Amino acid sequence: MNRRFVFSIIARLSLGEGALLLLPAVVALIYGEKQTLAAFLISAVIAAGAGMAVLLLIHPKDSVIYAKEGFVIVALAWIVMSLFGALPFVFSREIPNFVDAFFETVSGFSTTGASILENVEVMSRGCLFWRSFTHWIGGMGVLVFMMAVVNNVTDRSIHIMRAEMPGPQVGKLVPRVKDTAKVLYLIYVALTVIEAVMLIAGGMPVFESIVHAFGTAGTGGFGVRADSIAGYSTYIKIVITVFMLLFGVNFNLYYLLLIRRFRSAVRSTELWCYLAVIVSCTAVIALNVRSLYASFWPALEDASFQVVSIMTTTGYATADFNQWPELSKGILFLLMFVGACAGSTGGGFKLSRVMILFKSIGSELRRMLHPRSVNSVKFEGKPVDKTTLNSVYTYSAVYVLCGAVVFLVLCFEKNFDFEANFTAMVSCLNNIGPGLGAVGPASNYAAYSWVSKLVLSAAMLLGRLEIFPLLIAFSPSTWRRRLK
Amino acid sequence: MKIIIVGCGKIGTSVIESLVSEGHDIVAVDQDAETLHALGNIYDVMCVCGNGVDCETLEEAGVDRAELFVSVTGSDEMNMLSCFIARRMGARHTIARIRNPEYNDKSLNTMKQYLDISVAINPELFTAQDIFNSLRLQSAVNIETFSGRNLEMIELIVDPETKLDGMSLHELKRRYKGDYLICAVRREDEVHIPGGSFVLRNGDMIGLVVPPSEAQRLMKMLGFVQHQARNVMILGASRTAYYLAKMLIASGNDVKIIEKDEERCRQISDELPEAVVIHGDGAEQELLFEEGLGSADAFVALTGIDEENILISFFAKSRKVPKVITKVNRGELADMAVRLGIPSVVSPKKSVSEILTRYARALKNSLGSNVETLYKLMDSSVEALEFRVSEDFIGLRIPLKAMKFKPDLIIAGIIRRRRPMIPSGEDVILPGDKVVVVAAGQKLVDLSDILR
Incomplete structure (x- = not known):
């Protein structure tokens, strides 16, 4: 393995994080928060200094990498980013415990939105901005960001991109990885800016608009108020619903729209399935919760917001759905597993994987009925090749296994019941944020022990990176020099 | 610049390799998903799986914004058709690989005009030309010609017989006057553009620019063994062999072609009545001796199997055939063969990627x-x-x-x-x-x- 190159990439990344940490410092400066400003400046110096030191010590001989290096780079990058990202919370004494700060940062980068904060509203502006900004960076991916801005990372950066971008099949939009990364970020930035402007137009203060735009864009879910979005106007709720929906769509479709290939964009079966699931679930839940509301419209409003928020794995809330009837809770719980479209900023199992799994069930049944029949699983009008199918099956198995291990560790907790533990696991592994019961939208993860918090942090990273990068980075045979 | 390449076989891959290093935006189209997957892992290109004649595939590849469209699949007809369609769909320039001698000999220009193809490339013909050139000067590893054969670039290896070892370029120019220039030297993987004080050593590969009229005289003067090939033995009746034999016969050489497949033997002897065509296995030493390997001036191995070409070339070299040329399709094997001591290795990929x-x-x-x-x-x-x-x-x-x-x-x-x-x-x-x-x-x- 090309260790030197791996480490030099990580070093360049932490150098970059040092630069990114200056942004919340500017925010702290604007709002006159001296202690926060100092915390961010110190963290920036530490992150950049560590990066510089490694860069000075290690000189890669070449930049040839293979799939293995791609996975390792991505896994290490995210861990290192989260470690440095947690520093300002500790230094500013706003989250004095490092494990708590790490949990909060991982939750930010992995766009989960699960929080250990008892009271968000006392946090400084600088920290609130950084929390949401981690969502925004993590949504599209830190390494994709690096590839978009840094010239010529390596000729084979496709391996890194494939490891970081979620979904069963990662393709390019344009011939070069760098240009693809640029196009993706361009769409991402444009949509974020439009949302922020629309929120400001709706009367939301500028700071809150930006924070919520970041939270929606990364499908994260960190806000600035204890009751999430519930206290805002109907217009704001609708804008956020629409943008959550938009950020859950495969970004390739936006590119197709940009190059005016409308027909190809509209033909996407995943898109239609995504919309159909949202519309039908919204309808059922709206009817189910109708009795809790004075009229139908607010019920529909909250139902649609919650369905979209959970399906895209954002995790904002306008209502405490913990109080909703069992049917509604059940539907929302199942939606946690489905997740958004592949190639979006949303997490979860990914709709396209679910569709491929269901289609392979059909094809397997046909094969059982007619053992000699030849049939293939088709997705988006094209047959899915064996490797992709296999990776979907393997991913499902590993996904269940990881969930089981995380859940088992949580079961050691004395103060949490089955519902809370199980939904906490599901919610973190799928990067949603709130669960049900004791970890519902109106509560938080603060009461968990530090072991559980670390395990849940791991679950969030596993979910965001789709498990394999971390598994590969931590399996000993990856690092062994022998030919085994 | 956006370039679409249809067909990712050996030729296609080498074209992609050289164009990627030029910094172009490449879209690779092939019907085999696995080939594309492997390709996408190595080169920074976009891969589109599908038939290069299919409009939908071409649209997905973005043919309307393509500056250059290159079709190098194994089938001439498919290349022509996909270039034609791509041109109609908006590609600015099209290049098709057309290698069937029937198309090349007679109707190529008309066809290019009707189909609006910018360039037709024929790797086999290029290879044959390369071989033909290097047969003219025996000690040259490779000869390339510029602008209507007015100037030649000759690649040579400095060996002990030439007495060039230890001579600086200044001294060389003083001793051997004439119109020539040594413009590149390769010594152990390092390439130099030499100045006057550069000293030559045995084993150097030098690039020499010289007008063709001077070439023979200069080579003799510098002490390179000179002996023009008259009797050429060709192993394998491939398309390259056909083009090469045709050129050799036209310039008055004797050509003997050895081919395993009887049907192909008959075919090529119909096409080239002047050539002696032998039906037999070139790996049989007895046959090679019987057909006069010992008295051949040059031996050219052109079968479709790289390993066979390399091995039999070694054999021919050990039998003191003055000039041995080997065709090797796979780049990796070509490097190995050169390192093992076969100096003249030709590959159809190189000339195509140059063009x-x-x-x-x-x-x-x-x-x-x-x-x-x-x-x-x-x-x-x-x-x-x-x-x-x-x-x-x-x-x-x-x-x-x-x-x-x-x-x-x-x-x-x-x-x-x-x-x-x-x-x-x-x-x-x-x-x-x-x-x-x-x-x-x-x-x-x-x-x-x-x-x-």
């Missing part, structure tokens, strides 16, 4: 002094380029010694009104001239790129 590189560079630079010819020498580390000088070249009418050139390049020749000359410091460049530049480690697009 495409040149074409793409000329497209990129449609206004300035265009690249007319491009050769890659010494494992592609050195490029020899021929530029047509346009009116707006900034170095017009300035003596060469007064110009500030970039390092690692040299002006190797100027062709003025079809007359070649090896320039000295006093010479000037005039509009309409053709200038041959040899450069190491850089990619020149315009003639003005040579200046600092």
Whole structure:
């Protein structure tokens, strides 16, 4: 393995994080928060200094990498980013415990939105901005960001991109990885800016608009108020619903729209399935919760917001759905597993994987009925090749296994019941944020022990990176020099 | 510049490799998903799986915005058709691989015109030309010609018989007067653009620019063994063999072709009645001796199997055949064969990628002094380029010694009104001239790129 190159990439990344940490410092400066400003400046110096030191010590001989290096780079990058990202919370004494700060940062980068904060509203502006900004960076991916801005990372950066971008099949939009990364970020930035402007137009203060735009864009879910979005106007709720929906769509479709290939964009079966699931679930839940509301419209409003928020794995809330009837809770719980479209900023199992799994069930049944029949699983009008199918099956198995291990560790907790533990696991592994019961939208993860918090942090990273990068980075045979 | 390449076999891959290193945006189209997957892992290209004739596939590849469309699948007809469709769908220039002799001999120009194909490439024909050139000068590893054969680039290996070892280029020029220039030297994987004080050593590979009329005399003078091939034995009746035999016969050589497949033997003997066609297995030593391997001036291995070509070439070399040329399709094997001691290895991929590189560079630079010819020498580390000088070249009418050139390049020749000359410091460049530049480690697009 090309260790030197791996480490030099990580070093360049932490150098970059040092630069990114200056942004919340500017925010702290604007709002006159001296202690926060100092915390961010110190963290920036530490992150950049560590990066510089490694860069000075290690000189890669070449930049040839293979799939293995791609996975390792991505896994290490995210861990290192989260470690440095947690520093300002500790230094500013706003989250004095490092494990708590790490949990909060991982939750930010992995766009989960699960929080250990008892009271968000006392946090400084600088920290609130950084929390949401981690969502925004993590949504599209830190390494994709690096590839978009840094010239010529390596000729084979496709391996890194494939490891970081979620979904069963990662393709390019344009011939070069760098240009693809640029196009993706361009769409991402444009949509974020439009949302922020629309929120400001709706009367939301500028700071809150930006924070919520970041939270929606990364499908994260960190806000600035204890009751999430519930206290805002109907217009704001609708804008956020629409943008959550938009950020859950495969970004390739936006590119197709940009190059005016409308027909190809509209033909996407995943898109239609995504919309159909949202519309039908919204309808059922709206009817189910109708009795809790004075009229139908607010019920529909909250139902649609919650369905979209959970399906895209954002995790904002306008209502405490913990109080909703069992049917509604059940539907929302199942939606946690489905997740958004592949190639979006949303997490979860990914709709396209679910569709491929269901289609392979059909094809397997046909094969059982007619053992000699030849049939293939088709997705988006094209047959899915064996490797992709296999990776979907393997991913499902590993996904269940990881969930089981995380859940088992949580079961050691004395103060949490089955519902809370199980939904906490599901919610973190799928990067949603709130669960049900004791970890519902109106509560938080603060009461968990530090072991559980670390395990849940791991679950969030596993979910965001789709498990394999971390598994590969931590399996000993990856690092062994022998030919085994 | 956006380039679409249909067909990712050996030729397609080498084309992609050279065009990616030129910095173009490449879309690769092939029907085999696994080939594409492997390709996408190595090169930064976009892969589209599908049939290159299918409009939908072409649309997905973005043919309407493609500057250049290259179709190099194994089928001539498919290449022609996909180029035709791509042209209709908006590709600016199209290049098709057309290798069937029936199309090439007679109707190529008409067909190109009707189908609106910019360039038809025939790798087998290029290879045959390469081999034919190097057969003319026996000790040359490789010969490339510029501008209507007015100037040649000869690659040679300095061996003990030549007495060049330990001689500086100044001294060489003083002892052996004449119109020639040593413009590149490769010594143990390192390439130099030599100055006058550079000292040659045994084992160096040198690149020599010389007018063809001088070539024979110069080689003799420098002490390279000279003996023109008259009897050429060709192993394998491939398409390349057909083109090569045709050229050799036309210039008065005796050709003997050995081929395993009887049907193919009959076919080629119909096409080339002057050639002696032997039906037999070239791996049988007895057969080779019987057919006069010992008295052949040159042996050319052109079967479709690389390993067989390499092995039998070693055998021919051990039997003291003066000139042995081997065709090796796979690049990796070609490197190995050269390292093991077969000096003359030809590969159809090299000439194709040279032509495409040149074409793409000329497209990129449609206004300035265009690249007319491009050769890659010494494992592609050195490029020899021929530029047509346009009116707006900034170095017009300035003596060469007064110009500030970039390092690692040299002006190797100027062709003025079809007359070649090896320039000295006093010479000037005039509009309409053709200038041959040899450069190491850089990619020149315009003639003005040579200046600092």
